[in-house]
Amino acid sequence: MSKSRTIYDKIWDDHLVNTNDDGTSLIYIDRHLVHEVTSPQAFEGLRMTKRKVRCPEKTLAVVDHNVPTTDRKNGIEDEESRIQVEALEKNCKEFGVEYFNELDIRQGIVHVVGPEQGFTLPGTTIMCGDSHTSTHGAFGALAMGIGTSEVEHILATQTLIQRKAKNFRVNVGGTAPDGVTAKDIILSIIGEIGAGGGTGSVIEYTGKAISDLSMEGRMTVCNMSIEGGARAGLIGPDEKTFSYIKDRPRSPKGDDFDRAVDYWNALNSDKDAYFDRDVYLDAAALPPVVTWGTSPEDVVSINGEVPDPEGIDDEIRKETKKSALEYMDLKPGTKIKDIELDVIFIGSCTNGRIEDLREVAKVVEGHHVNENLNAMIVPGSGLVKEQAINEGLDKIFMAAGFEWREPGCSMCLAMNPDKLLPGQRCASTSNRNFEGRQGFRGRTHLVSPAMAAAAAIAGRFVDVRDFVK
């Protein structure tokens, strides 16, 4: 093909099994990640139709949403959670799928585990019954969240029926100031394009501020692509990508690795490739940000104040934002720095990786968590936890008064016992501030790990840049 193509175009072309007259295509799926919440009905569907898992070796299962983050040697107390976890274990055994249980050191949040194991590779198609599958796009993979019917479709056929999405480029130029992290970049992007801004598109993130990011930072950015409505988000692979992948348990070895690198290098978008839409952000102008409402698009500078929805023209949008303020118990004009907090949650597939924990340790070392709040750190996987312990970060966290937990999704979506109580206000490094997300009537403000750490010490939001000085 001689036409200039984006990385999405190239991955798409290389995975086409066939295209129908009606414009739908059958695309091949290289990697399928499975967790306990969105898979039981899919396995049940296979049983009912007497179908098999077509490629068990391209499938990896891990338990993450339901597991308690306290000592789990005695099993899971909540009966429904236990049944769901046991169902996954049983299904994996029956269908021959590799499974990491809650006592396995490799267990963790599915989107932390995939990259860690070298299961996530550039140029592959990666699907999972989980919207944050977009995380894997950080490696230059086409990674999408799907529903349970499509989980079953992949298990049975290793393919998906899709229509091609649009190409949307988000170029983040300049150098992000100290204290402005990957989380602030992606929240600012969502603030700019809106929660539905990326609908029907695959976003490619480009620009100096993106290539400056570590792989962990890139995963944070791609993770929240879905919060901007995008079908997927991805970043062209480079040397950082390749050195992250090298020598992982499931990554290619020897000659295969060298051949793969040649292929991966050629995946990057051609210079004059066509994008349906372009957005530019200057990283140098970005502040650390906080969300004030109940949609990830409700983004404001740490030095700003709660906005007044009265100025919104669209009646439905205005009423939605007014009811968000009511839910959050906030008044327009309140300074963000005057908002006091009850809970700090550090973790999730957005910010539960080793680099996130290092940033937290840097801020909290030698300080103590404010006496008016509870603060919890939940590593993204058993291997992240082990690494943090090897670096002595656990001692810093515990000396500062943080709870140091076992890996899992935890209070990002509160399916396990980690929940906000009604009315509690939380600074969270997770990805969604939806009503009730972290617990019934709980109130969530999304922030970076550094900002959450500073807030834990101060008891309210502070600008981490002032705090570190």
Add this chain to the structure above:
Amino acid sequence: MEKFKNITAVAAPLPEVNVDTDKIIPKQYLKTIERTGLGKGLFSELRYNDDGTENEDFVLNKSQYRNAKILVAGDNFGCGSSREHAPWALLDYGIKVVISTSFADIFYNNCFKNGMLPIVLDETEVSLLMEETERGSNATLTVDLESQEITTSDGNKINFKIDKFLKHCLLNGLDDIALTLEKNSEIRSYEDKIKSQRPWV
């Protein structure tokens, strides 16, 4: 999958943007290993008071909307989590059609896997239908998938667009796994090609 049949039913208004799937079906209902029985959890944090009684102010609890089978909602309906429990809950409750200016991609896709019809209309058309729903049980809408037409109780007609393949699957209640398995030889030859071209995958 059941075939989609044309319906004439009461439509309930949900004038809100970004109605997320956490709101449609909160997390505590995701612990099921079944597809059925999720209707009780639909919008549960809005539908019920703290003591478990019904919240009279919530639209689906108002007598004129109790039999609603159609929802008319604000922009970006179904955003957030990929949980197919969202369409399962809507369907189990009795909602077969959702009308909005836009839907989140995963939710939109999930609807079609379950015989549910999400309809995208422009802003003017959605506001018109939103007004129509204010008339409560006096105002029913008829949704005809074959002719891609919505008819209000006064006889006004609005046409809607829909992907040909998705329409075909809905009208015929097709199981797309069976359709794909018919292409098994093409899948196999793709796999053979990849083994030599990208052996590391």
